[in-house]
Amino acid sequence: MTSKYVDIHGNPRWIKIGVRDNFCCAYCGVNLLNDVISMSSAQIDHILPQSKYKTYKDEDTNMVLSCYCCNQIKRAFDPLEKLSEQERMLITVETLDSFREKLLSICRHYVIPLLEKKKKILYMSNEVLQPLGVSKKSI
Numbered sequence: 001m002t003s004k005y006v007d008i009h010g011n012p013r014w015i016k017i018g019v020r021d022n023f024c025c026a027y028c029g030v031n032l033l034n035d036v037i038s039m040s041s042a043q044i045d046h047i048l049p050q051s052k053y054k055t056y057k058d059e060d061t062n063m064v065l066s067c068y069c070c071n072q073i074k075r076a077f078d079p080l081e082k083l084s085e086q087e088r089m090l091i092t093v094e095t096l097d098s099f100r101e102k103l104l105s106i107c108r109h110y111v112i113p114l115l116e117k118k119k120k121i122l123y124m125s126n127e128v129l130q131p132l133g134v135s136k137k138s139i
């Protein structure tokens, strides 16, 4: 999910989060400063979806850089649902940072297989189009 406040490329908060995350998508790892298209597709994602967890919506710890595609896949996926009740009780604004990598890992396990599915569709589309003389460049 994106937020109007942080979704402006080049704004100080975007740069701060970008430097922390090496300007790579937190899920697929693509370098978001490869080119203008990659940079323009970069979004701020909330690890704990802002639609569900208002307390964490303005916390830098809860934000990651994401490419457009991964952000669209993740949307409101809630990694907390994969944790035990006991672990969930331990997460607060103060402790979120220590759970960050675990939560990101849960999100990656959700996002990456769906991203692979999209890549397969792309591959299959190119397989169908190639015999017809339609190359990727002319699409």
Ligand SMILES: [Zn+2]
Residues within 6 Å of the ligand: 025, 026, 027, 028, 029, 030, 066, 067, 068, 069, 070, 071
């Ligand atoms: Zn990505």
